[in-house]
Amino acid sequence: MRRLKSIGAFWYDFVVGDDWRVAVVVVAALALTTVLVHAAGVNAWWLLPVCVFAALGWSLRRATRS
Amino acid sequence: MTALPLILTVFVACAVEAIEALTIVLAAGLTREWRSTFQGMAVALAVLAAIVAALGPTITLLPLTALRLAVGALLAVFGLQWLRKAILRATGYKSLHDEASAYLREVTAAKAAGISSRGRVHDWYAFTLAFKGVLLEGLEVVFIVITFGANQRNVGAAVIGAAAAVVVVAVTGVLVRAPLAKVPENAMKFAVGIMLTSFGIFWGAEGAGVAWPGQDAALLVLVPVVALVALCYTLLPRPRRGRSPAEPATEKVVSS
Numbered sequence: 528m529r530r531l532k533s534i535g536a537f538w539y540d541f542v543v544g545d546d547w548r549v550a551v552v553v554v555a556a557l558a559l560t561t562v563l564v565h566a567a568g569v570n571a572w573w574l575l576p577v578c579v580f581a582a583l584g585w586s587l588r589r590a591t592r593s
Numbered sequence: 594m595t596a597l598p599l600i601l602t603v604f605v606a607c608a609v610e611a612i613e614a615l616t617i618v619l620a621a622g623l624t625r626e627w628r629s630t631f632q633g634m635a636v637a638l639a640v641l642a643a644i645v646a647a648l649g650p651t652i653t654l655l656p657l658t659a660l661r662l663a664v665g666a667l668l669a670v671f672g673l674q675w676l677r678k679a680i681l682r683a684t685g686y687k688s689l690h691d692e693a694s695a696y697l698r699e700v701t702a703a704k705a706a707g708i709s710s711r712g713r714v715h716d717w718y719a720f721t722l723a724f725k726g727v728l729l730e731g732l733e734v735v736f737i738v739i740t741f742g743a744n745q746r747n748v749g750a751a752v753i754g755a756a757a758a759v760v761v762v763a764v765t766g767v768l769v770r771a772p773l774a775k776v777p778e779n780a781m782k783f784a785v786g787i788m789l790t791s792f793g794i795f796w797g798a799e800g801a802g803v804a805w806p807g808q809d810a811a812l813l814v815l816v817p818v819v820a821l822v823a824l825c826y827t828l829l830p831r832p833r834r835g836r837s838p839a840e841p842a843t844e845k846v847v848s849s
Binding site for chain 2: 541542543544545546549550553554557560561564565570571572574575576579580582583584586587590591
């Protein structure tokens, strides 16, 4: 169990890193893009870049405050 | 899209990781012994090659749309991690990656450790140091090779880029016999972060069903835009004097 936990922690740190909120924003933006494209017929190519830039700025702001 | 951008991106990303692995291998080889170091390195390379051989062909069997969505998300998250650290380093909130000091740390630890042998390995410390260093840095290379290669349906080209980077760094390391501290590693990491994030956005959105204006040519706009935004973020206010950049308030010290 401990080994499984450490493997999980390694891969989490490897892919997600210091700020999990960035990963959440990326996944949410992709989900929203999928819905907009397939359900609403909107070619929302701009949504993911905008969310990525905002997430990066937000994460940097959190890291540089205090 | 031609294979050249794929090969170049993988080459630069893998060169950065190879430089870090070289520092560890040199510390193990020069302060302990070369035979055990090479054994550790060889076993790690065999494990990495087995991962690529197993995952590379398997992952290309997935439907392209699902693959691009999953890999795009992973690459965007992974790339943003690189980019975030690179910007924090550029703005002084995180200490710059310095191969010379990393080498000194490894050498000090290697000199202090005792010698014990196991099986055919004469110096277990040198073996594990080289094994872990090459495996951990190599995993990032494998990740990039598989994601980029699978998405372009050209794992071979990605492997060529990675192999070329490893050979160039290894040959340079053998000639110099010192960590490659003069390589602009932090600038290279910044560039790699931009490329990983850009490709992640491009493939992720394509996987979500988006049709990019200009199709593949959109990357020619997306990459400079990501670079521009990242450069703008480096204009963030610098930390006040007296605060150590090596101990930023919310940062853990990790390798990439």
